[in-house]
Amino acid sequence: MLLPQLRRTAGGAGTDVLTAESALVEQYGDLVRLAYLVLPASLNRHRRVLLAHSLVQRALPHGRAPRSAAAVPPQRHAGQPAGGGPALDPLRTEVVRGALAHERRPRVWPARLSPPRALAPHLPLVLGLRLFPRSGGAHETALVQALSGVSAPVRAAFVLGRLDGLSDAAVRDLLVRAGAPDARGAVRAAARLEADAGEAAAALLASREFDACTVQAHPTDLLRRRRRVRLAGLLGAGVVVAAAALVSTGAAGVGAGPDGSPRPVAGAPAAKDLVRTAPGAWDDTSRVDFTAWPARGSRARDDALLNRALAAWARPGRGTQVAYAKDTARDTPPAAPHLLFAGDLDGRAVVVLYDGQRLARYDEPSGTGGARGLTVARVDDADVTTAAAVTLDVRDGRARYLLAPWVAEAGTRDLARPDTVARPLDVSGDGVTAAVPVLSSAGGCGGSRPVLQLRSSSRIAEKHAFLLAGVGDLSPVHLTYTPLPGHGTPPARQPREATGSAALLAWAHLACGLDGVRGSGVRAVNAWDFAEQDLPADGGHAVWTCSRADTWRGTGNVTVALRTDRQSTASAAAVVAGARSTAECSRFGQHVVAGAQWRAPDGHWYLLAAGSRAVTGISVDGDVRANASGRTLAVRSPHGAQVRVSARLSTGGSLAAVGAPEKPE
Structure with a gap:
C-alpha cells in the first residue's frame, strides 16, 4: 500500500496547512467514514474504500486562505460541535464536495479540483489486495439499503447531523459550500431518514460495516498474477509491446473461434477451477443461498461447454446476445464461480454460474445453428426465498x-x-x-x-x-x-x-x-x-x-x-x-398518507385521504380545504380539483402525501 505524504506550503502559509494537517490526522477516521458513506453505492466496496481515503488526503489545503477570508472566522451555529477547531469545517467541505462530484461524474476525477491536484496520482494505491470493511448484521444491512436509496447530499446530511452532531443550519451551510444542488431538501430528507432509522442510527453508522479504516484484505487472482510476473521476466526488451498486448488479452479472459464462439485463453477461470458444492451442503449450513446449491445437470462435467460459458462471461465473442440486468456490474468474475447447472433443455445447452454477487446464464444451441446467449443479473444478499429459483429458459x-x-x-x-x-x-x-x-x-x-x-x-x-x-x-x-x-x-x-x-x-x-x-x-x-x-x-x-x-x-x-x-x-x-x-x-x-378522488354511486365526487398507524390528523388545502382528526378523511370535491394532502403524526411531526413535492421552509 502506497500512501502519499501530506504536502506543506513553504513560508508563512505553512502555518495554515500545518493546522489543517493536525485536524485531518486527528479526525482522519471520521472524515474517511463520511467520504465512504457519501460516495455512490454503485461503486464496489474496494473502490469506495480507496476513494474515501483519497478524498480525505486530498482535502488538505495547498496554502493559506486569503487574508480577507481568514480575518473573520466562519460563523458557528448552535449545535455545531467544537471538536476539531475551525480547520475541520473546510476539510469536511472538501471531502463532501469530492464525494458529491463522484456521484455526478463517477468515472472522471472531479473537474472542480485545481490543475496541480487534478494531475496528481490518485493515492493511496493498493496492489495485489482487495480491501473492504467487515460485514455488519441485519440492522446495518437494512441501513445500507436505506442509504443507497437516497441521493448523496441526503447521505451527507444524515451522517453530518447524526454522527458528527452538526445542527441543521450548519449542515445546510456546509452542503451549500460543497456545491449540493438542494441543501434544504437534503436536510429535510435526512431528517425523515433519521426519524425512521431510530435512536440506534448513530450506533449503526459507527459500526464496522461503515468503517473504511478497519478493513479486511483478500488477495487478487494469485495464479493470474504469478503467470504475468513469470511472463514479464522471460520476455526481452524487444517484445515489450507484444507482451503488453498479450497481458491485456489475458486480462479480458476471452478469445474467439473461427465461428465467433467464446474460446478460453490464459487468465480466465477454467472448468477445472469451478466451485462445486456438495449435494447435501444446504442441510448443514447457516447460509442458505446460492452458495449452498450443488452442481446439477447432465453436462456438469462437460469441460468444453463450461469453458465456453466461462469465456463468454469474461467477454463474449461475436454472435453472442448479451443482456445485463439493471445496475449489474459488467466486470469479469473476481475468482472461479460456483457451478449451479449445466444441461440440455429443449434443444439448447444451458449453464448457470454464480460468483457470489451475480448469476450468469449461458445458453447455446445443442446442435448447429442458432444464437448463443448470456444473461447476467445481480443477486447479492439472496436468501431462502430469493435464492429459491432461477429462470432457465423463457x-x-x-x-x-x-x-x-x-x-x-x-x-x-x-x-x-x-x-x-x-x-x-x-x-x-x-x-x-x-x-x-x-x-x-x-x-x-x-x-x-x-x-x-x-x-x-x-x-x-x-x-x-x-x-x-x-x-x-x-x-x-x-x-x-x-x-x-x-x-x-x-x-x-x-x-x-x-x-x-x-x-x-x-x-x-x-x-x-x-x-x-x-x-x-x-x-x-x-x-x-x-x-x-x-x-x-x-x-x-x-x-x-x-x-x-x-x-x-x-x-x-x-x-x-x-x-x-x-x-x-x-x-x-x-x-x-x-x-x-x-x-x-x-x-x-x-409513515405514509395519500389522497385520491372517488366517484360515489350517486354520481358526486369526493376527496378521500388516509394515513398509516401513526397518523393522528389529515389536512387538505388548495381547491378544497378540510381538516379531520384520525387517520381518514372524506369531503365533497369538484372533479379534477387540485389539492395538497398532508398529515400530522403522533410524534409531533408532519408528513406530505406520497409523490407530493416538499413544501419550502
Missing part, C-alpha cells in the same frame, strides 16, 4: 425454472383467482420444472396471473410456503404482504409471506402492477394494506395499499392503490400515487 410466454435443493414442494397458482388452490408442478430429479406461463402484459389485466408457490423443506428452520412471480427475468420476484393495522400486524410491521387469504385477496387486485417491474432488477414486492375507511354515500368499504418494489441494488419504488369491496377480484385496484427511489413504505419509511 419461450413463447412459458418458462422453465431451476429450483433450489431445499424446495420440497412446488406448484403454481393464479393471483387473479385467490380462492383457487395451487396446482402441483412437475419437477425433474435435477430440480428443473415443467414449462409454466410467465406474467404477461398482453391482453391487459383480464387474463390469468400465474405465479410459483414453493414450500421449503422441513429440514431447515425457514420451513414455509412463499410466492415467486416469474416476469421473464433471470431471478423471479418474491411477493410478500403486510396486513392492515389491528389485523394481526405486529408494531414492527414486518412483511409476511403472501399465501394467506387476506394477502391473496390484496394481490388479486394488485397483480397487474407486476408488469411494470420487468427488466428493472426487482427482487421483492411487498403489498402493505396501510389503511381502511368506510366510504360516504353508501359507497362501501375501501382499503389503501402501498406496494413497494425493492431492487437488488437497495432502492425501491412505491405505488399507492385504492380498492373497494364493491369491486370483483378480477378488477385492478386504482393507482392513485407513486414515488421512485424512496424509502417510503419500508422499514425506514413507516
